[in-house]
Amino acid sequence: MMNVDVDLGERSYPIFIGPGLLSQPGILSPYIRGGRVLVVTNEVVAPLHLDALQATLADASDRQVDVLVLPDGEHTKTLSTLQLIYDELLSKRHERSTTLIALGGGVTGDITGFAAATYQRGVDFIQVPTTLLSQVDSSVGGKTGVNHPLGKNMIGAFYQPRCVLADITVLSTLPVRELQAGLAEVIKYGLLGNHDFLLWLEQHIDALLAGDADLLAQAVKICCDEKARIVAADEREGGMRALLNLGHTFGHAIEAAMGYGNWLHGEAVATGMVMAADLSWRLGWISADDASRARDLVARAGLPVCPPPEMTADQFMSLMSVDKKVQAGKVRFILLRGLGDAVVESDIDPDLLRQTLSAGDRLCR
Amino acid sequence: MMNVDVDLGERSYPIFIGPGLLSQPGILSPYIRGGRVLVVTNEVVAPLHLDALQATLADASDRQVDVLVLPDGEHTKTLSTLQLIYDELLSKRHERSTTLIALGGGVTGDITGFAAATYQRGVDFIQVPTTLLSQVDSSVGGKTGVNHPLGKNMIGAFYQPRCVLADITVLSTLPVRELQAGLAEVIKYGLLGNHDFLLWLEQHIDALLAGDADLLAQAVKICCDEKARIVAADEREGGMRALLNLGHTFGHAIEAAMGYGNWLHGEAVATGMVMAADLSWRLGWISADDASRARDLVARAGLPVCPPPEMTADQFMSLMSVDKKVQAGKVRFILLRGLGDAVVESDIDPDLLRQTLSAGDRLCR
Numbered sequence: 001m002m003n004v005d006v007d008l009g010e011r012s013y014p015i016f017i018g019p020g021l022l023s024q025p026g027i028l029s030p031y032i033r034g035g036r037v038l039v040v041t042n043e044v045v046a047p048l049h050l051d052a053l054q055a056t057l058a059d060a061s062d063r064q065v066d067v068l069v070l071p072d073g074e075h076t077k078t079l080s081t082l083q084l085i086y087d088e089l090l091s092k093r094h095e096r097s098t099t100l101i102a103l104g105g106g107v108t109g110d111i112t113g114f115a116a117a118t119y120q121r122g123v124d125f126i127q128v129p130t131t132l133l134s135q136v137d138s139s140v141g142g143k144t145g146v147n148h149p150l151g152k153n154m155i156g157a158f159y160q161p162r163c164v165l166a167d168i169t170v171l172s173t174l175p176v177r178e179l180q181a182g183l184a185e186v187i188k189y190g191l192l193g194n195h196d197f198l199l200w201l202e203q204h205i206d207a208l209l210a211g212d213a214d215l216l217a218q219a220v221k222i223c224c225d226e227k228a229r230i231v232a233a234d235e236r237e238g239g240m241r242a243l244l245n246l247g248h249t250f251g252h253a254i255e256a257a258m259g260y261g262n263w264l265h266g267e268a269v270a271t272g273m274v275m276a277a278d279l280s281w282r283l284g285w286i287s288a289d290d291a292s293r294a295r296d297l298v299a300r301a302g303l304p305v306c307p308p309p310e311m312t313a314d315q316f317m318s319l320m321s322v323d324k325k326v327q328a329g330k331v332r333f334i335l336l337r338g339l340g341d342a343v344v345e346s347d348i349d350p351d352l353l354r355q356t357l358s359a360g361d362r363l364c365r
Numbered sequence: 366m367m368n369v370d371v372d373l374g375e376r377s378y379p380i381f382i383g384p385g386l387l388s389q390p391g392i393l394s395p396y397i398r399g400g401r402v403l404v405v406t407n408e409v410v411a412p413l414h415l416d417a418l419q420a421t422l423a424d425a426s427d428r429q430v431d432v433l434v435l436p437d438g439e440h441t442k443t444l445s446t447l448q449l450i451y452d453e454l455l456s457k458r459h460e461r462s463t464t465l466i467a468l469g470g471g472v473t474g475d476i477t478g479f480a481a482a483t484y485q486r487g488v489d490f491i492q493v494p495t496t497l498l499s500q501v502d503s504s505v506g507g508k509t510g511v512n513h514p515l516g517k518n519m520i521g522a523f524y525q526p527r528c529v530l531a532d533i534t535v536l537s538t539l540p541v542r543e544l545q546a547g548l549a550e551v552i553k554y555g556l557l558g559n560h561d562f563l564l565w566l567e568q569h570i571d572a573l574l575a576g577d578a579d580l581l582a583q584a585v586k587i588c589c590d591e592k593a594r595i596v597a598a599d600e601r602e603g604g605m606r607a608l609l610n611l612g613h614t615f616g617h618a619i620e621a622a623m624g625y626g627n628w629l630h631g632e633a634v635a636t637g638m639v640m641a642a643d644l645s646w647r648l649g650w651i652s653a654d655d656a657s658r659a660r661d662l663v664a665r666a667g668l669p670v671c672p673p674p675e676m677t678a679d680q681f682m683s684l685m686s687v688d689k690k691v692q693a694g695k696v697r698f699i700l701l702r703g704l705g706d707a708v709v710e711s712d713i714d715p716d717l718l719r720q721t722l723s724a725g726d727r728l729c730r
Contacts, residue, residue: 083444090515093687118483121510121521145486150455156486157522322458 004224021167026059034097041103085115099124105131106138113144117159132182135166136223181266195340247272253319270303279356280336306364313357369589386532391424399462406468450480464489470496471503478509482524497547500531501588546631560705612637618684635668644721645701671729678722
């Protein structure tokens with residue numbers, strides 16, 4: 001088992017990474033303060049992993065564990081689903097000393113975390129992410145929330161879990177498309193700030209795709225380390241934390257245009273990163289070869305490299321202007337000064353931007 | 366103008382107290398970072414005070430001020446009303462740099478504060494409380510949130526405003542019943558921790574009821590000082606902050622039983638404080654004379670001293686058991702060891718408690 005300690009002062013917490021963690025009785029007990037727990041999961045994950053989690057939680061005989069099984073999918077990440085969690089907590093009379101455990105992917109984690117942040121103004125929260133994407137990304141950083149019809153993640157809070165359990169074994173139950181979507185965020189950490197990791201990924205991408213548990217554990221560990229380092233330096237997203245949004249300005253627009261869940265978040269981010277590399281090349285910041293390397297790694301991971309052909313540049317512009325990354329009316333882009341060296345830039349030549357937004361043919365070649 | 370500085374480290378903020386503050390152009394400008402503002406108010410307050418606030422905000426010619434007028438009343442403090450604020454913010458494309466200003470009483474402040482805490486994971490927030498109750502109570506402490514059909518304030522967050530403007534002049538537009546309800550919370554600060562202030566209140570209660578602006582300003586200042594001191598010592602309600610709930614365990618049960626808004630919050634708290642004093646007397650902690658003094662001051666403020674005759678002890682017990690103040694299944698009571706000396710106690714002889722819950726006749730004598 002490997003550990004990543006997220007250092008946030010009194011809100012610090014550990015991430016445990018390794019195979020079979022979900023089957024270790026008592027592993028979560030040091031992080032459960034009260035006698036009651038609500039496990040929030042979904043209809044896809046519950047049949048696969050709920051029994052194991054319940055067995056793990058059975059080490060304390062006087063612990064009362066309730067379970068809420070939500071529908072699955074990004075379209076369920078709404079205030080109405082959130083209300084189901086509040087209803088369950090209140091109808092079962094959970095008190096402020098209760099612990100919420102999110103068992104599932106990013107949607108389950110985000111919505112359960114937001115419920116924990118806001119139920120009785122804050123109760124304890126544990127993440128058990130079951131997708132690669134949520135293990136490398138949503139389990140670090142404390143971002144919780146739900147979508148609004150007019151924008152993704154527009155309602156939420158920063159709220160830290162008491163601990164995160166990233167069991168690598170559960171990744172073997174993932175559909176390959178989900179694994180690929182997770183690799184998009186893995187690649188992101190190479191591109192934005194760790195050139196050595198990018199080289200490592202170029203070497204191991206096929207084995208990762210094939211589900212090699214040791215390599216996956218290493219990748220999760222490195223991504224969590226990278227993200228933990230960035231988040232510790234900038235918990236509330238004032239500065240460098242924005243770099244984590246590499247690929248997300250374009251990606252969120254794609255998700256919004258195509259309807260949440262039709263493109264997976266990781267797929268949209270993958271294409272968004274290729275577009276960010278393309279724009280960086282047009283700005284003269286990276287070479288054509290470097291832009292191609294980024295694009296090729298994304299393609300090798302089985303991820304889309306070109307935006308939906310039906311999306312126009314105008315549609316991109318309009319959707320990007322409601323993104324949370326907008327400041328003073330200007331869209332902030334995360335671009336590359338080099339592979340492994342991302343920067344924030346909001347003053348972009350609109351002509352070059354339009355070229356990238358209309359560059360489908362080039363990107364998809 | 367008087368100041369209270371709420372000392373919460375990087376979340377510190379000032380409360381300005383005095384007559385005519387709402388008519389001072391530019392008074393809020395140092396606390397508005399971006400160029401956009403959403404004023405959230407309600408249909409009762411808007412006709413009285415919105416023009417003045419808008420004139421005050423007009424000192425920056427490039428500032429864009431939107432206004433959202435909500436329906437009035439405690440029954441509107443729901444997730445659906447909250448959603449109206451999100452809808453307005455998103456449809457008008459407010460960014461993370463926007464400022465929300467709550468112009469109204471406790472309901473407006475709580476719901477607007479929660480919207481600010483959760484819109485894009487947190488935007489700036491200014492309180493302009495227009496009732497005595499919200500000036501002395503909800504503008505200090507950072508409690509924000511909405512009600513759930515199964516419990517009051519069950520969904521929320523701790524979130525601090527950038528500043529609070531308590532304009533004493535606006536209190537002259539309050540219906541007398543609202544002024545009385547505010548005096549309940551004023552009396553609370555005397556009872557829970559400041560015997561000198563209790564004596565001052567016994568001396569001035571009639572003039573306060575008559576709307577004496579100087580005395581009201583002094584009372585607001587002292588209450589804010591008391592609350593700021595307690596909150597600064599215990600921001601997240603781990604310990605002594607619980608004392609602020611004097612009268613609230615009983616009071617919340619009354620509000621829930623009678624339907625939110627039928628009894629005003631202050632009225633329910635007033636009766637709750639009389640019940641707390643009664644229970645403290647039954648426990649032998651205070652004399653019958655002291656219990657009567659508490660009851661008499663509440664009565665002189667025009668507030669109810671006995672619970673609704675239709676409420677049974679069983680109904681009280683059931684409703685109190687879902688209160689946020691429940692810990693490990695035990696209801697926590699705030700009781701009096703003396704006038705001006707409150708303590709938290711959860712180990713109460715159930716027989717004595719039932720006597721208080723059934724003591725309507727005695728309290729209403």
